[in-house]
Amino acid sequence: MTDSTLNDLKHRLRDFAQARDWDQFHSPKNLSMALSAExxxxxxxxxxxxxxQSKNLPKDKLEEVETELADTLIYLIRLxxxxxIDLLKAATSKIELNEQKxxxxxxxxxxxxxTELDT
Amino acid sequence: MTDSTLNDLKHRLRDFAQARDWDQFHSPKNLSMALSAExxxxxxxxxxxxxxQSKNLPKDKLEEVETELADTLIYLIRLxxxxxIDLLKAATSKIELNEQKxxxxxxxxxxxxxTELDT
Amino acid sequence: MTDSTLNDLKHRLRDFAQARDWDQFHSPKNLSMALSAExxxxxxxxxxxxxxQSKNLPKDKLEEVETELADTLIYLIRLxxxxxIDLLKAATSKIELNEQKxxxxxxxxxxxxxTELDT
Amino acid sequence: MTDSTLNDLKHRLRDFAQARDWDQFHSPKNLSMALSAExxxxxxxxxxxxxxQSKNLPKDKLEEVETELADTLIYLIRLxxxxxIDLLKAATSKIELNEQKxxxxxxxxxxxxxTELDT
Numbered sequence: 001m002t003d004s005t006l007n008d009l010k011h012r013l014r015d016f017a018q019a020r021d022w023d024q025f026h027s028p029k030n031l032s033m034a035l036s037a038e039x040x041x042x043x044x045x046x047x048x049x050x051x052x053q054s055k056n057l058p059k060d061k062l063e064e065v066e067t068e069l070a071d072t073l074i075y076l077i078r079l080x081x082x083x084x085i086d087l088l089k090a091a092t093s094k095i096e097l098n099e100q101k102x103x104x105x106x107x108x109x110x111x112x113x114x115t116e117l118d119t
Numbered sequence: 120m121t122d123s124t125l126n127d128l129k130h131r132l133r134d135f136a137q138a139r140d141w142d143q144f145h146s147p148k149n150l151s152m153a154l155s156a157e158x159x160x161x162x163x164x165x166x167x168x169x170x171x172q173s174k175n176l177p178k179d180k181l182e183e184v185e186t187e188l189a190d191t192l193i194y195l196i197r198l199x200x201x202x203x204i205d206l207l208k209a210a211t212s213k214i215e216l217n218e219q220k221x222x223x224x225x226x227x228x229x230x231x232x233x234t235e236l237d238t
Numbered sequence: 239m240t241d242s243t244l245n246d247l248k249h250r251l252r253d254f255a256q257a258r259d260w261d262q263f264h265s266p267k268n269l270s271m272a273l274s275a276e277x278x279x280x281x282x283x284x285x286x287x288x289x290x291q292s293k294n295l296p297k298d299k300l301e302e303v304e305t306e307l308a309d310t311l312i313y314l315i316r317l318x319x320x321x322x323i324d325l326l327k328a329a330t331s332k333i334e335l336n337e338q339k340x341x342x343x344x345x346x347x348x349x350x351x352x353t354e355l356d357t
Numbered sequence: 358m359t360d361s362t363l364n365d366l367k368h369r370l371r372d373f374a375q376a377r378d379w380d381q382f383h384s385p386k387n388l389s390m391a392l393s394a395e396x397x398x399x400x401x402x403x404x405x406x407x408x409x410q411s412k413n414l415p416k417d418k419l420e421e422v423e424t425e426l427a428d429t430l431i432y433l434i435r436l437x438x439x440x441x442i443d444l445l446k447a448a449t450s451k452i453e454l455n456e457q458k459x460x461x462x463x464x465x466x467x468x469x470x471x472t473e474l475d476t
Contacts, residue, residue, distance in 0.1 A: 004211050006125055012214055020221060021228030025286050027170035028184075032161045033285035035191075036393055039158050040278025042151045042198075047271035048263050051146035051407070057202070065147075066204050069195065070213035072154075073206055076191055079161075083176070085185050087192050092123050094189035095131055102139060109140030144405050152404035155274055159397025166390035167382050170288070242449050244363055250452055258459060259466030265408035266422075270399045273429075277396050280389045280436075289384035295440070303385075304442050307433065308451035310392075311444055314429055317399075321414070323423050325430055330361050332427035333369055340377060347378030 006088060010081050013074060028082050035075040041068045125207060129200050132193060147201050154194040160187045244326060248319050251312060266320050273313040279306045363445060367438050370431060388436040395428040 046054045080087045199206045284292045318325045403411045437444045
C-alpha cells in the first residue's frame, strides 16, 4: 500500500460530497467560511498557552489539534478543487517567490526585520 | 521532473526557516495565528460576492486567491511539522470517520440535515 | 435603572479578570486570538446558509448567535482596555474617515464599486 | 458635546449604508465574513510578537491596531443591527452568566483551570 497523496484526497472528497449531494453547499464563498471556522478551532487550543506550552502539548490536546489540522486541510483541498487551483503547484511557486523576496543574508534572525519583511 | 509532494514542501519550508533563523518565531501558537490571518485574506476576497460570483472569479482575482491558498497551505504544513503531525494521514483518518458519521442515505441533499450533522 | 454603557462593561470586565487573577492570560496577543475564535463561532452559524437564510434565523439559532456576538464584544472591550484604546472614539473617527473616503455620489449601489472601494 | 454611544454609532452606520445603497451587501452572512477579516488584521499585528511585546506596541503600530479595532466594532454593530440584537444587553447578560459560571474561589489564578473552564 502506498500513502495517500493530496491528489487522492481531492478525489475522495469530491466523491464524498457528490454521493451526499452536498456540492450545492460547497461554493467557494461557503468553503472559505468553513475553512476559517476550522482554523479558529486550532487558535482556540493555543490562545491561553504560552508559546513554550504550545510546543509541548499533552497527548490528548495534541490529538484534538491533529483533528482540527485535518479538517483545515480537508476544506482547503475542497476550496482549491472548486476553484480549479493546483495547491501543490501554487505553494511551490509561492515558496520560490519567498526565497527571492527574503534573501538569507538580509533576513537572518531578526524579529523586527522579519515582521517588516513578512507580508 | 516529478511533481512536489506535501512531504517535499515540508522539507523545503523547514530549510527555508532554518536558513533565515526564523524557527524562533515559528511556535505552534504563532503559526496558528499566521494561518488564521492567511485564511482571512481568502475570506476578504469572497465577503461581498454572492455564492454564484464566488464560483466565477475573474482571472486576476483568481490568481490572488491562488496566492492566498498557497500561503494557507504553507503555514498549515509548517504548523503540522512543528507539532510532528502527519497531515495526509490525519486527513485520511478524518475522512474515514466522516464517511461513517454521515452515511449517504441519511445525509443526502438536505441542507438542514447537513447543517445539523456537520460539526 | 439606566442601561449599561460600553464604559460600564469595560470596568466590570476589568474587575472580573482581576478578581480571578486572569490578567496574566490577557495579553493583547492572547486576547486577539480569543476574539478571533469567537468571531469564528459566528461564522460557523452562517457558513452553510444562503444570505437570505442568514437574515431569517430561527429563534433558537438567533439566541446562539446573540451569545457569540456578546462574547465578541466582551473580548473586543478587553483588548481595547489592555491597549488603552477608546473604542467609541476610534470607531467615530473611522466612520468620519469613511464618510470622506466613500462619497455618496461615487459609491451609490454598485457592487463592483463597493468591492473596489472597500478596503 | 457629549460622547457618542454605541447606539449613536448604530444609527450613523445605518444612515451611512442607506445613503450608499449598501444594505444589499450587508446580509448577516456577509457581515460575519467582514468582521472576521477585520479581526484577522488585528491578529496579523500580533502574530510574530511575544506576549510582552504585544503589551508595548510602538506608537505607529498602536495607531494601526486602533484602526483595526474600530473596524471590528463597526462591523459588529452593523451585524447586531441587522439581526436586531442589542449588543450591550447581550454582553451584560453574558457577563452575568460568566460570573456564576466561574466563581472567584474556584477560578482564581490557575492557567489550567482557566483553560478548562473557559469555553
